[in-house]
Amino acid sequence: MIEQLKQENKVVGAKQTRRALKDRRAKRVYMAQDADPRILQPLVQEAVRQQVPLEQVSTMKALGEACGIAVGAAIAALV
Secondary structure: OOOOHHOOOOOOHHHHHHHHOOOOOOEEEEOOOOHHHHHHHHHHHHHHHHOOOOOOOOOOOHHHHOOOOOOOOEEEEEE
């Protein structure tokens, strides 16, 4: 599933993911297991509330690479 991030429209990072959830554009949310839970928790709760599927990725580095960026990412969403 993480391969979808390479090909489809996405947002990367907590602020952009929060905005996508707020605007109800998020189709699926990807979160790194090694990210700070204080950043992820409110976003995960909102995704669950909206019934947006959640997908876990092993590391921030792996999520960043899947998104095509040179740094790690805590969270990303398909839009």
